[in-house]
Amino acid sequence: MIRTYLVDDHNLFCEGIDRILTQSGQFHVLQKFYNGASLLEKVQEWEVDLLIMDIEMPLINGLDIIKRVKLYNQQVKIALLTMHEEQAYIQEAYLLGADAYLNKSMETQALIGSLLTVCTGKKVFPRFTLFEKENNLLSKREEEILKLIARGKTSATIAEALQISELTVKTHRRNMMRKLQANNTSEMITKAIEKGII
Template sequence: MGGEVRIVVADDHRMVRKAWQLLLSAKQQYTVVGQAANGAEVLQLLQTMRADLVLMDLDMPVMNGFDATEQIKKRYPWIKVIGLTQQKESGYIKKLFALGASAYLTKNASDEELFEALEHVLDEKRYLSREVSDVLSKSLLTPPSEGSADQVFMGLSAREIEIVKLIASGHTTLQISNTLHLSIKTIESHRRNIFKKLQVKNVAQMIGKVKDRIV
């Protein structure tokens, strides 16, 4: 893609968004045209502005990066999405690529790797973070077998599965927040999403639905 590349950055931490904007501004061809604190805000921005690419944090409240990516690719299939997260599980990566994202980067990636990913994506190629590519490349090429964890928890992200297991083992919201180094607000948002996806109304129903599937 030649010329200016218009980018929206999405992360629930304002300082992280500012850091991305500062980094991208160092390259003349990249212009940050909008910032969002969650997936719903990304979709609102895209209704009123033209963008070529979204740098998308996957763990956000209100609407996470997976759901936002799915909606973006349905409404604006030409927009590229690069997912950024701390997670390295194969289920996370497979799900994001299945939704139409073009790249998966861990937040430990260097500045140079981010720009390398941008170049690949804009050249119509997919990019997988170096930190996980060696470990997961084989897994990504192998479809999940029937009854595997990926299929059992098909509707849940890797982070949501982690939270389900912690809730089922008796952890409180505060304890989960401390364990995962996420805000209480984020944990509560994940909890609401879990209940919605599993179609349950409380913890007891949730545990009853997954008790035979949690390893």
């Protein structure tokens, strides 16, 4: 039996996944958490094989949880189960060491199969390219956000203007800094100007 933790702020969804995993006969759900903070309170006590969690949650988001979990436990497999399909999230999750990026709308058998694959040591990510081509360093969305950052707009303001979440903006920002090899916002903007991006 695969010892499993579930983390999702939607109680009904969490209960549903618990039933699906239990009925498969392959997983033993040890505990369910409804926010990232309560999960991390017990991170040093873990004896668990698989962590399944959403990205956007109150207090601490799923991407930040990956970083903290990996500090204490390199062996645990981490599967993100989310409705977010943005490339920025997928890239960030991959780079942080997640083992799977799965969509909440997937069929039950596909979910079980993907989770079992992850537990064998393989990664399960969407088929499209994880990284932009070199001659197209930033995606169109990243360029759009970068131009707004250069104009002094905050993440909250950008999120409202583009009708996306603030977490999405922050994730794009981190990815742009990595791609441009910048240590801070000012350096990121300078390098973008030098490369003719903005």
